[in-house]
Amino acid sequence: xxxxxxxxxxxxxxxxxxxxxxxxxxxxxxxxxxxxxxxxxxxxxxxxxxxxxxxxxxxxxxxxxxxxxxxxxxxxxxxxxxxxxxxxxxxxxxxxxxxxxxxxxxxxxxxxxxxxxxxxxxxxxxxxxxxxxxxxxxx
Numbered sequence: 001x002x003x004x005x006x007x008x009x010x011x012x013x014x015x016x017x018x019x020x021x022x023x024x025x026x027x028x029x030x031x032x033x034x035x036x037x038x039x040x041x042x043x044x045x046x047x048x049x050x051x052x053x054x055x056x057x058x059x060x061x062x063x064x065x066x067x068x069x070x071x072x073x074x075x076x077x078x079x080x081x082x083x084x085x086x087x088x089x090x091x092x093x094x095x096x097x098x099x100x101x102x103x104x105x106x107x108x109x110x111x112x113x114x115x116x117x118x119x120x121x122x123x124x125x126x127x128x129x130x131x132x133x134x135x136x137x138x139x
Contacts, residue, residue, distance in 0.1 A: 001109050012050055018078060018108050019044050019054070025078040027056065029114065031067035038064050042076065054110060068114035080106035 009015065019025075019042065028037045040056045047053040054076055058065045068074060082105035090099040 001107065012052075015108050016044055016052060018080065018106065019110070022078045022080045022106075022108075025076050027058075027064060027114075028075040028077065029064055029068045029071065030073070031070050033067075036064050036067050038062060042078075051110075054112070065114075065116050069116055072113040072115065074112060074114045076110040076112075078108040078110070082106070 009018075023042050023044070024039060025042050026037050026039050027042075028035055030036070038058065040058065043055045045053040045055050082103065085102045085104050087093050087099040087101050093099045
């Protein structure tokens with residue numbers, strides 16, 4: 001993704017918040033048949049690393065998990081607000097008028113490797129996910 005340097009965000013805590021706030025994202029994997037993209041709800045998990053771990057559920061009939069087993073490299077695209085920016089809003093339009101329209105957007109691209117848990121790990125993950133999702137703690 002092309003990012004203009006002044007607009008780049010690199011702070012892990014800001015990226016994490018964005019992924020938590022916009023957790024419905026696109027998982028893209030590539031196999032022999034080409035790319036496979038799926039829109040899925042993701043959960044960000046603190047695994048002790050600087051960037052954390054992304055977890056999602058892929059249905060057993062969805063070929064994405066089998067594709068990922070053949071090539072674990074993946075991209076998860078989180079998208080947020082976006083909108084057209086008129087050239088009239090640029091300060092340079094008042095001085096020389098040589099300004100093009102643009103599009104402002106917020107997005108995070110997370111690159112990593114997909115792993116498919118064993119059945120035993122899957123049960124543990126489902127229990128922890130339900131716990132994290134359903135338990136309410138006082139602030």
